[in-house]
Amino acid sequence: MDILVILLLLFGLLFFLGGAVGIIRMPDFYSRLHPAGKMDTLGILAMVMGLALYNLHHFSLESLLLSIKMFLIVFFVFLASPTATHSIVDAGMRAGLRHWTKKKRKG
């Protein structure tokens, strides 16, 4: 079971790495929201799932309730993270930020 926990944690770390690199490298405010919204949600899902699995190592009613509570965090993040991303996009659209286009060739 430990190898599954390690694999899930490394998988989540990989997704967080993709999100961080995307936030740095993307050219535009709107395209930066794509890694910020998706990668963080999936990374939290994988890492918290691994930690909840590790918590069930010594099975009892208390540890089962704790794991259910950890999945409550995942459920809340799945509701909240797209809402926050949509709200940031809405603020950008209303403030009139222009989106990125390819630079025109001179001459």
Add this chain to the structure above:
Amino acid sequence: MNTFFLSVALGLCLLMLFSLYRTLFGPTVLDRLIGVNAIGSKTVVILLLIGFLYERIDMFVDIALAYAFLNFIAVLAASRYFHKRKGLYEESFMD
């Protein structure tokens, strides 16, 4: 297993520095908001890892849940604040 948890938490802290770059040098205010949101979502996982390191996971899971809630409220309130505001200056690469 504790050593592995510690190294994963250190790796998450390193990734936080990448998001902190966008928070410090972002061209617009909303870019900084994206960086703060990314840092907060990493902090939730780090709080759970700290709970396993201290063997007080029953306490730290509540703290992580409250932190996720506060992060959501902060981003929502800040982005609602910038709705009506025209003061977001233009980006510099649009010339």
